């Protein structure tokens with residue numbers, strides 16, 4: 001399943017939208033590498049890229065919410081921490097499987113769904129709030 005960022009996922013805050021686009025690209029790169037049965041090293045690198053970018057993005061998004069005194073900050077932080085745990089678990093499962101590509105492919109729907117749902121349900125509210133300031 002490939003998902004591209006589309007305008008219906010726009011949060012209305014340019015920096016966040018730009019990061020979400022990159023985020024989808026990185027997730028898609030990982031799953032593409034899995035589907036194409038790329039080497040274990042390539043997949044590990046993609047997984048690492050996604051993990052690092054996720055942390056960077058969450059920390060930027062949280063800083064923005066803090067700056068705007070967004071009331072849903074704690075709820076967002078908890079959701080972000082959960083997703084970081086999911087990614088760590090995926091990395092661990094992949095390593096423990098000895099680099100079994102099926103582990104990555106099976107995580108595709110879960111991760112893409114998380115991204116789209118989180119953006120639609122939670123991140124969009126940040127934009128709504130910021131516009132009302």
Ligand SMILES: [Fe+2]
Pocket residue numbers: 061076080118122123
């Ligand atoms: Fe978020």
